[in-house]
Amino acid sequence: MTAASLGAPGAWDAADPLRELRARFALPVNAQGAPLTYLCGHSLGLLPLAARALIDEELDDWAHLGVEGHEHARRPWIPYHENLTAGLAMLTGARASEVVAMNSLTVNLHLMLASFYRPQGARTRILIEAGAFSADRHAVASQIAWRGLDPQTALVELAPRPGEDTVCEEAIETYLQAHGEQVALVLWPGVQFRTGQVFDLARITRAAHALGCIAGFDLAHSIGNVPLSMHETGADFAVWCSYKYLNGGPGAIGGCFVHQRHLDAQPPTSHSGALPGARLAGWWGHEEPTRFLMEPQFRAAAGVAAWQLSNPPILAAAPLIASLAIFQEAGMGALREKSRALTAYLASLLRPFAPAVHIITPEEPQQRGCQLSLRIAGGAGHGKQVFEALGARGMVVDWRAPDVIRVAPVPLYNRFEDAGCFAQALTEVLKE
Numbered sequence: 123m124t125a126a127s128l129g130a131p132g133a134w135d136a137a138d139p140l141r142e143l144r145a146r147f148a149l150p151v152n153a154q155g156a157p158l159t160y161l162c163g164h165s166l167g168l169l170p171l172a173a174r175a176l177i178d179e180e181l182d183d184w185a186h187l188g189v190e191g192h193e194h195a196r197r198p199w200i201p202y203h204e205n206l207t208a209g210l211a212m213l214t215g216a217r218a219s220e221v222v223a224m225n226s227l228t229v230n231l232h233l234m235l236a237s238f239y240r241p242q243g244a245r246t247r248i249l250i251e252a253g254a255f256s257a258d259r260h261a262v263a264s265q266i267a268w269r270g271l272d273p274q275t276a277l278v279e280l281a282p283r284p285g286e287d288t289v290c291e292e293a294i295e296t297y298l299q300a301h302g303e304q305v306a307l308v309l310w311p312g313v314q315f316r317t318g319q320v321f322d323l324a325r326i327t328r329a330a331h332a333l334g335c336i337a338g339f340d341l342a343h344s345i346g347n348v349p350l351s352m353h354e355t356g357a358d359f360a361v362w363c364s365y366k367y368l369n370g371g372p373g374a375i376g377g378c379f380v381h382q383r384h385l386d387a388q389p390p391t392s393h394s395g396a397l398p399g400a401r402l403a404g405w406w407g408h409e410e411p412t413r414f415l416m417e418p419q420f421r422a423a424a425g426v427a428a429w430q431l432s433n434p435p436i437l438a439a440a441p442l443i444a445s446l447a448i449f450q451e452a453g454m455g456a457l458r459e460k461s462r463a464l465t466a467y468l469a470s471l472l473r474p475f476a477p478a479v480h481i482i483t484p485e486e487p488q489q490r491g492c493q494l495s496l497r498i499a500g501g502a503g504h505g506k507q508v509f510e511a512l513g514a515r516g517m518v519v520d521w522r523a524p525d526v527i528r529v530a531p532v533p534l535y536n537r538f539e540d541a542g543c544f545a546q547a548l549t550e551v552l553k554e
């Protein structure tokens with residue numbers, strides 16, 4: 123697609139079979155009530171309007187039923203997380219037994235590392251990407267230190283080749299072929315948060331497993347953005363948050379995937395077993411029928427539900443029910459199709475800005491989701507000024523240190539018109 127052959131955004135919107143979905147979300151406005159152009163679903167997804175009624179129902183049930191709501195609320199609170207399982211399984215391409223909504227991303231990452239990072243002998247390293255999201259790096263470094271090892275040597279950060287912004291899967295394979303026997307675990311993002319690069323998770327998993335390493339993934343920027351098939355990839359575990367593309371709301375309940383082969387191998391009454399290591403446990407991971415007998419012996423719930431620690435935060439989970447219902451109705455296939463077209467449209471509008479604006483996200487459609495990451499020529503200071511000027515024109519995008527503006531047209535609620543507005547605002551800002 124070239125800028126000349128693009129066509130008017132309105133025509134694209136009119137032909138979009140998913141255009142009605144936008145009306146299911148609350149669209150942010152400025153202090154004067156004028157609509158903003160929201161292109162920030164990679165950071166915080168928009169409020170699904172149906173979420174309010176779901177939260178109200180929980181508040182009403184709490185008001186009327188008190189403690190009885192655990193069993194007699196419209197959606198009883200004890201098994202509340204199960205309301206989310208089918209939607210999460212669909213979006214991750216996993217079996218229902220392999221996914222659970224619980225905690226938040228970093229907590230889940232620690233729980234997974236507690237189970238799957240078992241340094242032994244010379245095999246102590248964790249391989250991550252250089253420039254990983256700080257939360258992930260802190261979690262990994264602290265897990266290494268917590269086991270009495272030195273993150274300086276056991277934490278390996280794979281950097282892009284000089285002058286490049288992205289790391290290719292081949293570089294991971296090359297590193298593992300050379301050093302895999304010292305690597306206990308590879309933790310990789312499904313989509314890189316700063317560049318928007320999509321990784322081939324099956325390929326990374328194969329490379330890790332070939333050398334006897336565990337393969338875990340952070341799906342924060344993948345889930346709801348690109349189709350996933352976590353079961354098929356054979357990955358050992360994955361974690362995610364639900365406030366970005368999943369529109370679960372600020373601080374929404376996160377999620378976790380553990381592959382079925384580990385679940386099958388778990389002894390039901392033990393905390394240790396066929397996994398690489400032990401599982402940290404709480405009462406919510408205990409099987410439900412006998413949980414309230416409060417017996418000392420732990421009996422694991424079936425599936426990854428056994429990793430739950432605490433009873434679920436109902437008010438932080440209710441909005442996600444509303445959002446997952448929209449995903450299930452639309453289907454990830456149709457959303458991805460629109461996403462590809464919408465992001466390609468935005469990329470085509472932005473390409474003529476080169477060299478003043480450089481899109482660092484890979485151009486190849488399989489290697490990107492909806493996010494485009496822009497670097498503005500003239501240094502980070504100028505980039506920040508451009509970002510702020512875009513904000514003053516009603517563009518809601520974000521800035522990621524050191525020098526990137528992230529822009530994400532989300533197929534659930536963004537229009538081609540939004541891409542057009544952004545390009546127009548950028549034209550004006552760069553003229554100034």
Ligand SMILES: Cc1ncc(COP(=O)(O)O)c(C=O)c1O
Nearest residue numbers: 226227228255257258315342363
């Ligand atoms: C890639 C990545 N990892 C980790 C986190 C931290 O998530 P949480 O605060 O939910 O633990 C985020 C949050 O945006 C993220 O994008």
